[in-house]
Amino acid sequence: MTNATDLLPRLTSLLGPAAVITQGADLEPYAIDWRRLFPGKPACVVRPSSVEQVARIVQICREAGAAIVPQGGNTGLAGGAVPDASGTQVVLSLNRMAAIRSVDPVGLTIEAEAGCILKVAQDAAGAAGRLLPISLAAEGSATIGGVIAANAGGVNVLRYGMTRSLVLGLEVVLPDGTIVHGLRKLRKDNAGYDWKQFFIGSEGTLGIVTAAVLRLLPRPKHSVTALLSVADPAAALRLLELAQDELGDQISAFELISATSMQLVAKHAGLKAPIAEGEWFVLIEAASSLAGLREAAETMLGAAFEKGMALDGVIAESGAQASQLWALREHVTESEAREGKSVKHDVSVPLTEVPRFLIEAGEALAAGAPGTRVNAFGHLGDGNIHYNVLVDERHDASHVNRIVHDVVAAFGGSISAEHGIGQYRVGELARYRAAPEMDLARTIKRALDPDNRLNPGKVLSA
Amino acid sequence: MTNATDLLPRLTSLLGPAAVITQGADLEPYAIDWRRLFPGKPACVVRPSSVEQVARIVQICREAGAAIVPQGGNTGLAGGAVPDASGTQVVLSLNRMAAIRSVDPVGLTIEAEAGCILKVAQDAAGAAGRLLPISLAAEGSATIGGVIAANAGGVNVLRYGMTRSLVLGLEVVLPDGTIVHGLRKLRKDNAGYDWKQFFIGSEGTLGIVTAAVLRLLPRPKHSVTALLSVADPAAALRLLELAQDELGDQISAFELISATSMQLVAKHAGLKAPIAEGEWFVLIEAASSLAGLREAAETMLGAAFEKGMALDGVIAESGAQASQLWALREHVTESEAREGKSVKHDVSVPLTEVPRFLIEAGEALAAGAPGTRVNAFGHLGDGNIHYNVLVDERHDASHVNRIVHDVVAAFGGSISAEHGIGQYRVGELARYRAAPEMDLARTIKRALDPDNRLNPGKVLSA
Incomplete structure (x- = not known):
């Protein structure tokens, strides 16, 4: 058994001084997330080069009573890979184990x-x-x-x-x-x-x-990308059903983009959809090893126009054009940032509830947080909407969170579809998940990490 | 707190007498697996009709110190859903909760x-x-x-x-x-x-x-089924690579069948492959929402013949013909049973190791258990081989198990690809899985079921 003062010498002795960072500019990229929302202060950063070294680090930290924060590329969106501000946590970066x-x-x-x-x-x-x-x-x-x-x-x-x-x-x-x-x-x-x-x-x-x-x-050999405008999310859903019938499991993306998102992209990125304006847009990609994909996509779009599901649309004629269509979607986040402050939500609801969710969340915000604007876009095919809310100094982020997440919960949805909980959503998770689920999570955590030494305070409160 | 003598009255009071089976012919189907390999003797069988009743049963059994064996259709192949012979375990059948x-x-x-x-x-x-x-x-x-x-x-x-x-x-x-x-x-x-x-x-x-x-x-609209003969499993693997290139993820089955399997099917089921004899056969099925599937399959088979990967082959011309090809595969197990006693193995190895595995397992059996015959078939596309060994009274099943599983382990394989551990493979699992994996499993079991009341003796020894 050793104590905390032995920690740095023991880690340095194990890894060599070059693999233990304790201060200076080298420390910074490990201490804060890339969006600079969750600043932390590690005791040190260790960079092992083998699984055996990782195991030894864990043992040394355990003996010193130090907590460990594992870190990969540090690109998370919920602050899950950065240390707290105590100056006692060891960041264990895997970036030298990259083979x-x-x-x-x-x-x-x-x-x-x-x-x-x-x-x-x-x-x-x-x-x-x-x-x-x-x-x-x-x-x-x-x-x-x-x-x-x-x-x-x-x-x-x-x-x-x-x-x-x-x-x-x-x-x-x-x-x-x-x-x-x-x-x-x-x-x-x-x-x-x-x-x-x-x-x-x-x-x-x-x-x-x-x-x-x-x-x-x-690796699929053929792909097809199309952008369509639709009247509303309900029409987008009907289009998805048609696409499932015609293209089956060869659909690889079915993205929903609001007119607000498109306007932000036009304003800040100078990109404009090559089709008539609409309230909502759908970006579809399908890929297959089989020829005949494009013909099936054209048949599908023809039927979509005939049935009034789509208002206007275009199929990319080349890879370059497909990239241009994707650029519209990919510039939404950046354009939103340029527009001003926003409160982000990474939520999912059952796919078929997306239209009702969008209406009810919009109404709840209009009532509870007047002056906010919704920038909604995301993976409709997964029921996953990045439901971001443009706010100004009048609005409190937690209040906006609460309004949106309450609607999500009412639809049996998730407050974190893909970004995870990290440190950012710990309180929200505890609020929206029922006690038996939280107890089960704590039981597992206690069983595997009884002393709470591994990334404490992430996912579950410390 | 109650004791074991209260158990039946309390369960009957909760569920009504019709939902608690304690004896007679009605008990039998719950007490033994469908292959009649794992006979047991339950204290009773309970048939709840709601999740609340399931929860109450669990509480009552807990208070009485009785173990519970959950049971669905009782079609498992490893004895995982039947009680032991102690007469103390409660079988909890879910068959009334079927909506x-x-x-x-x-x-x-x-x-x-x-x-x-x-x-x-x-x-x-x-x-x-x-x-x-x-x-x-x-x-x-x-x-x-x-x-x-x-x-x-x-x-x-x-x-x-x-x-x-x-x-x-x-x-x-x-x-x-x-x-x-x-x-x-x-x-x-x-x-x-x-x-x-x-x-x-x-x-x-x-x-x-x-x-x-x-x-x-x-639901895919088009499908194609083909049967081919190949020289050996290595040729079957090359065929799989070609199929992945040409048909992509639209391949839904890629089954390997040995000549022995085909001979057993011919002998006992009277079914014969409509192509030239070979040492090995491959049954391929692909399905897609896209037209053009059949053309791609024909192109692929043409290339397979040209490159000498396939010796002979046929594409089904109708659904009926596809069913006939599948019937060959589906009759293997039954034909094997008619041939005599066999020791079954449900193993997987890394896909590309299947040919070497088949050779080495065959050699190990020839050396260690002379007089056995191998009946190998299975899901080559998953690396999962049903490696069954035809034996006679000279051969000991555990000895044959050991020989085959040792070869599986040497290839980094699994002794149970899809059938699970149940009670049948508990000893084998403990032998082939490393201590840290077994410890981890026990830690989880202890955390969730500290008194070992739920299906004790299955997966992990009691």
């Missing part, structure tokens, strides 16, 4: 260390003619370990599911320093509890992911 | 109670023009709760994943009688630990699944 260990294009697997950048893993899969379908805005910085800890979503969830559905094997270091080796490359494995599920999406509070085997998919 | 509560063809969800027969749920999805892709031999008797507790596999895993990947929401009764309501219809939900994952595949040892929301998929 891709293997890519198997026939067995459809990739094995990588936790610190491997998502984009690097995507490219490795692509070079083998296969697809790693996790795709999100931060993919150039986010890491494999981070996307697993966060159960990341992104633009391909409609077709390929969340990150969870792509994890085949996991190597984890437990809060007591035990290494659990589970880097199996099996698509089917019902031999005992599937313990890797406990760690996926647990935001570093139950164990530290050090390496993973992910599932790859065949 | 389908909703089907949403746009939001792509179905909500059903645990006792709903899988086939009934499939048909309800089909009537709404959608697909519930869990498909297995026992689908006419297996229940939704059972397939979730077992994380069932089946013939569609290659395309749609195991049952786990289709579960959106769950209602569970915990070992202490707490009801956890989580019947959310959300495709994305990262609000806190995804606790439903703990229960999926835990074979009724951590909680009792009482209802679920499952994900549906668009």
Whole structure:
């Protein structure tokens, strides 16, 4: 047993001085999230290069009574990967464990260390003619370990599911320093509890992911991208049903964009939809290994116009044009930031409730927070709306949160569809999840981390 | 606090006499598995009609110190749903909770109670023009709760994943009688630990699944089925790679069948493959919403012949012909039973290791258990081989198990790809899984069921 004063010398002795950062400009990127919303102050940052080093760090911190905050690319949106301000927490960065260990294009697997950048893993899969379908805005910085800890979503969830559905094997270091080796490359494995599920999406509070085997998919050869204007979200839903009938599971994205979002993009990014104005827009992408995709998409759009589901629309004639259509969607967040202050919500409701949710949330805000403007957009195909509210100095963020989340709860929705809880939504989670669910989460946390040493205060209150 | 003698009166008072079976012919189907391999003797069978009754039963059993064995359709292959022979365990059958509560063809969800027969749920999805892709031999008797507790596999895993990947929401009764309501219809939900994952595949040892929301998929309009003969499993793998290139994720089954399997089917079921004899056969099915599937399949097969990957082959010209091809595969198990005694293995190895596994397992058996014959077939696309060994009175089943499983372990495989552990593989699991994995499983079991009252002796030794 050692005490806290031994911590730094012991970590330095284990890792060497270059892998232990205690101060200066080098510390900064690890101490605060990239949006600079959650500033923290770590005791130090350690950068191990092997799972054995991770295990030793965990043991040393345990003996010193220090808490550990695992960190990947630090691209999270809920402050889940940054330390608190106490100056006592150790940030354990996985960024030196970044190797891709293997890519198997026939067995459809990739094995990588936790610190491997998502984009690097995507490219490795692509070079083998296969697809790693996790795709999100931060993919150039986010890491494999981070996307697993966060159960990341992104633009391909409609077709390929969340990150969870792509994890085949996991190597984890437990809060007591035990290494659990589970880097199996099996698509089917019902031999005992599937313990890797406990760690996926647990935001570093139950164990530290050090390496993973992910599932790859065949790479579609053909794709089609279309932008349509529709009268309202209910029409967008009818369009989704038609698309499911005609294109089946080859739909890879079905995004809803409000007129407000489009206006912000026009104003701040100078981009304009190449179709007639509408109250709502839908961006559809489908991809397939089969020829005939485009013809099916054209048939579908023809039917959509005939039935009055779509008001206007365009199918991209080239990859460049498809990128232009996607640019409209991709510039929404940045344009919103340029417009001014906003309160963001990453919510989901049952898909078919999205139209009613949008109406009722709008009414609740008009009544409870007059002067706010709604900037709604998101993954309609997943029931996931980024329901952001433009506010000014009159408005209190927690009050706006409460109004929106109360409507979400009334529809049986989630206050965090893909961003997770981190430190940002801990209070909101406790408010909206029923006691038996919270108790169950605490039971698991206590069982695996009885001393609350791993990312304390994230997901569950400390 | 009550004691064991109060148990039956209290259960009968709660449920009424008709819902508590204590003896006679009515008890028999609940006391033994359908293959009659795992006979048990329950204290009684209770058949609740609501989640509240399930919770009360759990509390009453807890107070009486009685263990509970949850049971669905009792179609498991590992004895996971039958009681032990002590006469003290209470079988809790979900078969009266069988309602389908909703089907949403746009939001792509179905909500059903645990006792709903899988086939009934499939048909309800089909009537709404959608697909519930869990498909297995026992689908006419297996229940939704059972397939979730077992994380069932089946013939569609290659395309749609195991049952786990289709579960959106769950209602569970915990070992202490707490009801956890989580019947959310959300495709994305990262609000806190995804606790439903703990229960999926835990074979009724951590909680009792009482209802679920499952994900549906668009129903493909076109399908193509082909049977090919190939020189060896390595050629079958090359064929799989080609199929992934040409048909992408529209491949829904890629089954491997040995010449031995085909000979057994010819001998006992009178069915013969309509192509030239070969050492190995591959049955491929693909389905899509897009026209052009058949053309792509024909192109693919042409290339397969040209490159010498396939020796002979046929594409079904009609649904009836497709069924005839599938009948060859579906009669393997029954024909094997008619041939004589066999020792079954439900194993998986990394996909690309299947050819080497088959060679090495064959060699190990020839050396260690002379006189045995291998009947290998299964889901090559998942790396899952039903590696059954025909034996006679000379051979000891555990010895044969050991030989095969040792080879599986050497390839980083699983001793139970889809059938689970139940009571049958408890010893084997403890042998082949490393201590940290077993400890982790015990930690979770202890945390949720400290008195070991829920399905004791299944998955983990009692």
